[in-house]
């Protein structure tokens with residue numbers, strides 16, 4: 719699993735010209751916490767968990783991941799990810815619970 723994550727991240731970094739792939743970002747980085755809901759992270763695909771978050775609007779959700787929130791580090795702890803990739807990760811998570 720670890721090897722797979724690395725491969726995905728290398729793949730992301732190797733193709734900066736391609737539009738960020740939110741699912742790839744999520745599966746490589748965000749899933750680690752959002753799958754299990756560790757530290758009260760809203761779970762991937764759980765509408766109940768996400769409903770109160772969505773009311774803040776997308777800009778606030780982008781800001782949370784860019785600047786960090788609670789137990790989530792700024793940039794989800796991944797300095798190497800671009801703003802576009804982080805936002806694509808948010809778009810993917812939000813798209814699952816709309």
Ligand code: HEC
Nearest residue numbers: 747748751757759771779782783787788789790794807808
């Ligand atoms: C280290 C664990 C961890 C990782 C990795 C992580 N998150 Fe989170 N995330 C959290 C936690 C914990 C919260 C709840 C924070 C709070 O409200 O106190 C959260 C909350 C959020 C929220 C809601 C913020 C809000 O204002 O309600 C979004 C959006 C989000 N994460 C997106 C992402 C994306 C996109 C990624 C991957 C690029 C990611 N997270 C990676 C732990 C993580």
